[in-house]
Amino acid sequence: MSKQAFQDSYPAEFSHCYGCGHDNPHGLQLKSYWLDEEDRTHTVAHFTPKPYHTGGVPDKAYGGLIASLLDCHGTASAAAAAYFKEGRKMGTAPILRFVTASLSIDFLRPTPIKEELTLYGEITQLEGRKATVALSLSANGEPCATATMIAVALKPE
Numbered sequence: 001m002s003k004q005a006f007q008d009s010y011p012a013e014f015s016h017c018y019g020c021g022h023d024n025p026h027g028l029q030l031k032s033y034w035l036d037e038e039d040r041t042h043t044v045a046h047f048t049p050k051p052y053h054t055g056g057v058p059d060k061a062y063g064g065l066i067a068s069l070l071d072c073h074g075t076a077s078a079a080a081a082a083y084f085k086e087g088r089k090m091g092t093a094p095i096l097r098f099v100t101a102s103l104s105i106d107f108l109r110p111t112p113i114k115e116e117l118t119l120y121g122e123i124t125q126l127e128g129r130k131a132t133v134a135l136s137l138s139a140n141g142e143p144c145a146t147a148t149m150i151a152v153a154l155k156p157e
């Protein structure tokens with residue numbers, strides 16, 4: 001696992017995201033990393049929900065939390081892959097910042113709230129400004145949700 005989270009390389013103006021901004025004290029502050037330093041296609045993040053992230057059932061997570069985590073892990077993974085493709089250190093100018101154009105989620109089973117969740121990402125395509133990321137969220141090794149994201153890099157302006 002790399003030492004610096006992708007999100008910790010975002011410049012200040014992009015660090016207020018509710019899901020992953022390190023400058024948002026009320027947010028989830030998700031941190032994403034390369035799964036393996038030798039492989040620049042797979043990423044990982046971990047998150048342990050709080051009791052107030054509950055859905056209708058007290059010990060299960062609400063779907064919006066799952067979507068938020070997948071959303072932020074996916075865009076961070078896309079940005080990391082794009083920097084790598086350009087041979088640049090994350091966060092260096094010109095800034096490459098991806099936003100979600102499309103996020104399709106399959107909720108496979110209820111997600112427990114009391115355990116650490118693991119998110120995986122795989123960059124399956126990166127062409128021009130568009131990245132496709134395959135995502136999953138699991139608990140205790142069991143997948144609870146899978147998703148496909150299309151993330152698009154913001155234009156420089």
Ligand SMILES: CCCCCCCCCCCC(=O)SCCNC(=O)CCNC(=O)[C@H](O)C(C)(C)COP(=O)(O)OP(=O)(O)OC[C@H]1O[C@@H](n2cnc3c(N)ncnc32)[C@H](O)[C@@H]1OP(=O)(O)O
Pocket residue numbers: 014017071072075097098099100101102128129130150152153154155
């Ligand atoms: C100051 C800012 C602060 C921005 C602050 C950023 C904070 C980050 C937040 C973290 C993550 C989030 O939650 S993001 C929040 C939720 N998402 C958003 O708000 C994004 C809203 N949507 C947009 O702004 C726009 O639609 C964009 C940027 C996604 C795309 O618009 P665009 O820049 O004009 O690009 P466009 O030419 O349309 O598309 C580029 C390529 O992507 C493809 N593409 C576009 N949309 C889709 C789609 N839904 N499904 C498939 N493919 C798509 C196009 O076909 C094209 O492919 P090809 O022809 O090249 O093959």
